[in-house]
Amino acid sequence: MVKKSNKAEDEPSCLKWAWRPELIESASVQGKGDVSVNKIVDQKDMANDASDYLWYMTSVELTKDDLMLNGTVTLRVADTGHVLHAFVNGKYIGSQWAKYGNHVAYVFEKSIKLLPGKNLISLLSVTVGFKNYEAMFDLVGAGIASPVELVLKNAGNETIVKDLSSNKWAYKTGLDGISNKYFDPSKSSPKWVSDQVPINRNFTWYKTTFKAPLGxxxxxVDLLGLGKGMAWVNGHSLGRYWPSYIADKQLCKTKACDYRGRYSDKKCLSKCGEPTQRWYHVPRSFLNDGENTLVLFEEFGGNPSSVQFQTVEVGSVCVNAYQGKVVQLSCHDRPISKIEFASFGHPQGVCGSFEKGECESDVDAISILEKECVGKESCSFKISEDKFGKAYCDARRLAVEAVCDDFTF
Incomplete structure (x- = not known):
C-alpha cells in the first residue's frame, strides 16, 4: 500500500492551525479535586473507566526549620502504569512512562525544590489500555501506587524519607478540554488562537480545517512529528496516537520471516527504529463534502506542521507460494506496470523486500511474467517446473512482486 497526497487541497502539506492550552491550573496550582481520601487509590477504581487521565494531588506543610529545606530533595513515585506527569507548586518537573517488557511498573524520581509553608504535589496519571485476559487480570493495578516519598540526602550523606502515602489525597478524573468537548466543532469557542502557534508544548490543543480527499x-492522517495524545475529525474520535514512541532498532536482526513453531512476539519483526504507528485511519463516513475539522490534544509536545491527509492505494502486489499452487496477481482497477521481482526456488524475505535464495531456477521468471502480466489488471497461473524451470532444492516456492500503474511513493 502507498500513500498519495490530498489532491482536494491546493497545498495539502500546509494546514493552518489554531491552538489553545489545556487548563491544568486548578489541579497543578490549586490542587482542587472532586473527592479526597487519606490514601492512594488505584486509578481503575477511582476513574471508573471514565477517562485515561486521573489527577492525584496532595500538599506538604514545611516549617522554616524543617530538614527537607536543607538539602537535595527527590520526589519518588511508585507507578504501575502507564504514564506519569509530575508538578510541584504548579511547576512541571518531568514525565515518565513504562517501557515494554517491564510489566508497566516503574519508579519516577526527580529532584525538586521545596519552600517553607505549603507545597503542592500534583501527579497526572495516564493509562493507555489494559490487558483483558489471563488469571485475575481484573486485579492488576493501574496508576500511582504506594509509596510516594520525599527523599532527602543531607550534607552528612544521611537519608531522610517522608512517606506521603497516608496523606490526604485529592482526585480529579479527566481533562478540562475533554470534559468541555474542545474537539466538537458544533460547540463555539472564542478562545482558539491563530497566531504564534506553539510547538513542542505539552498539554496543548490544536485545530485545523481540511477538504476531504477526492475519490x-x-x-x-499522517501524525508523524507529534508526541502523544488523541485526535478527532468532525467530533469523531480517531483514538489515541503516540508516534513519538519508537520501536527498538536492535530488534530486527534478520530479514528472514518464518512463523513456524510456537508463536512469540519476537517473530517476523519489521520497521525497527520507526514509530509504532504514524498513519491513522479516517473513515469516510466521518467526512463532510465541504469543510472538515481536525482537533488534536497533544500531551507530550509535538509539531503539527507536518500533519497531512492522504489516500491509501495499492502500490504493488505479491505472491509467495509453493509449487503446485494456482495464484493470481491483481492490481484491482489498474494495470500491472512492472515485475519488480520474481524468483523460483527458495527466495527469502517478504513483500517489498524479497531476495534470491541459495537455490534458484535458471529460467528468467521476470521475463515470463512480464509477457503474461504487464499491461493487464490481473493474471493467473500455476506454479510449476514446466513454467519456471527446475530448481534443485526442497520445498520450491515462487516469490513475485508486481508494481501497479499510476502511483507515486
Missing amino acids: NKPVV
Whole structure:
C-alpha cells in the first residue's frame, strides 16, 4: 500500500492551525479535586473507566526549620502504569512512562525544590489500555501506587524519607478540554488562537480545517512529528496516537520471516527504529463534502506542521507460494506496470523486500511474467517446473512482486 497526497487541497502539506492550552491550573496550582481520601487509590477504581487521565494531588506543610529545606530533595513515585506527569507548586518537573517488557511498573524520581509553608504535589496519571485476559487480570493495578516519598540526602550523606502515602489525597478524573468537548466543532469557542502557534508544548490543543480527499480510496492522517495524545475529525474520535514512541532498532536482526513453531512476539519483526504507528485511519463516513475539522490534544509536545491527509492505494502486489499452487496477481482497477521481482526456488524475505535464495531456477521468471502480466489488471497461473524451470532444492516456492500503474511513493 502507498500513500498519495490530498489532491482536494491546493497545498495539502500546509494546514493552518489554531491552538489553545489545556487548563491544568486548578489541579497543578490549586490542587482542587472532586473527592479526597487519606490514601492512594488505584486509578481503575477511582476513574471508573471514565477517562485515561486521573489527577492525584496532595500538599506538604514545611516549617522554616524543617530538614527537607536543607538539602537535595527527590520526589519518588511508585507507578504501575502507564504514564506519569509530575508538578510541584504548579511547576512541571518531568514525565515518565513504562517501557515494554517491564510489566508497566516503574519508579519516577526527580529532584525538586521545596519552600517553607505549603507545597503542592500534583501527579497526572495516564493509562493507555489494559490487558483483558489471563488469571485475575481484573486485579492488576493501574496508576500511582504506594509509596510516594520525599527523599532527602543531607550534607552528612544521611537519608531522610517522608512517606506521603497516608496523606490526604485529592482526585480529579479527566481533562478540562475533554470534559468541555474542545474537539466538537458544533460547540463555539472564542478562545482558539491563530497566531504564534506553539510547538513542542505539552498539554496543548490544536485545530485545523481540511477538504476531504477526492475519490473513494481509504483516507489516513499522517501524525508523524507529534508526541502523544488523541485526535478527532468532525467530533469523531480517531483514538489515541503516540508516534513519538519508537520501536527498538536492535530488534530486527534478520530479514528472514518464518512463523513456524510456537508463536512469540519476537517473530517476523519489521520497521525497527520507526514509530509504532504514524498513519491513522479516517473513515469516510466521518467526512463532510465541504469543510472538515481536525482537533488534536497533544500531551507530550509535538509539531503539527507536518500533519497531512492522504489516500491509501495499492502500490504493488505479491505472491509467495509453493509449487503446485494456482495464484493470481491483481492490481484491482489498474494495470500491472512492472515485475519488480520474481524468483523460483527458495527466495527469502517478504513483500517489498524479497531476495534470491541459495537455490534458484535458471529460467528468467521476470521475463515470463512480464509477457503474461504487464499491461493487464490481473493474471493467473500455476506454479510449476514446466513454467519456471527446475530448481534443485526442497520445498520450491515462487516469490513475485508486481508494481501497479499510476502511483507515486
